[in-house]
Amino acid sequence: MIASHLFSRLACAAALALAAAYPAYAQGQYQARYVDGDQPGYIPSAEEEELAPQFKRTMVFYRTTEAPGTIIVSTSERFLYVVQGNGRALRYGIGVGREGFQWKGLLKITRKQEWPDWTPPPEMIARQPYLPRFMAGGPGNPMGARALYLGTTVYRIHGTNQPQTIGTAVSSGCFRLVNADVIDLYERIPVGTKVIVRQKPEI
Numbered sequence: 001m002i003a004s005h006l007f008s009r010l011a012c013a014a015a016l017a018l019a020a021a022y023p024a025y026a027q028g029q030y031q032a033r034y035v036d037g038d039q040p041g042y043i044p045s046a047e048e049e050e051l052a053p054q055f056k057r058t059m060v061f062y063r064t065t066e067a068p069g070t071i072i073v074s075t076s077e078r079f080l081y082v083v084q085g086n087g088r089a090l091r092y093g094i095g096v097g098r099e100g101f102q103w104k105g106l107l108k109i110t111r112k113q114e115w116p117d118w119t120p121p122p123e124m125i126a127r128q129p130y131l132p133r134f135m136a137g138g139p140g141n142p143m144g145a146r147a148l149y150l151g152t153t154v155y156r157i158h159g160t161n162q163p164q165t166i167g168t169a170v171s172s173g174c175f176r177l178v179n180a181d182v183i184d185l186y187e188r189i190p191v192g193t194k195v196i197v198r199q200k201p202e203i
Contacts, residue, residue, distance in 0.1 A: 039161065068085035070195075094176060095171055099169065114145070114146055
């Protein structure tokens with residue numbers, strides 16, 4: 001009984017080590033529990049990239065006094081809005097920070113990056129020690145196809161290789177979109193854009 005339990009624990013540890021060293025292994029034979037909603041090395045299929053209708057990019061009526069071009073993130077709604085003026089906004093479905101990692105504030109886009117590299121912060125490594133310490137940008141990177149950096153914080157608006165997390169609260173505080181949407185947003189939004197993060201929609 002003890003020997004069997006020990007073998008099981010050793011096998012699990014070996015699988016986790018392989019998942020960190022060889023992301024394809026995590027995709028195929030073993031999947032670790034990624035508490036921040038990230039699975040390095042996983043490349044979603046075209047079918048997986050299809051969002052549920054309520055989270056697809058769409059133009060909506062949106063009342064605000066903010067200037068056109070402003071980004072407004074509504075954490076509770078799981079939507080990101082780009083104000084268009086005339087009572088309209090372009091709305092994107094997003095994934096947000098899980099409980100304890102949500103925040104609100106006023107920032108600006110300070111940098112933009114295509115196919116960004118991923119360096120998990122020490123806090124994330126502490127929660128998930130099997131994560132790689134660095135991963136170059138590419139289709140299997142949890143940062144996705146584009147990243148827009150928020151002020152001088154560690155937070156970003158970025159793509160994802162886990163499209164099923166759109167509409168959920170699983171991240172460490174960043175906002176994620178499917179790659180097609182973050183590419184669209186990236187082309188529309190210049191550095192210096194005002195970003196308002198709200199935990200509740202404006203009434």
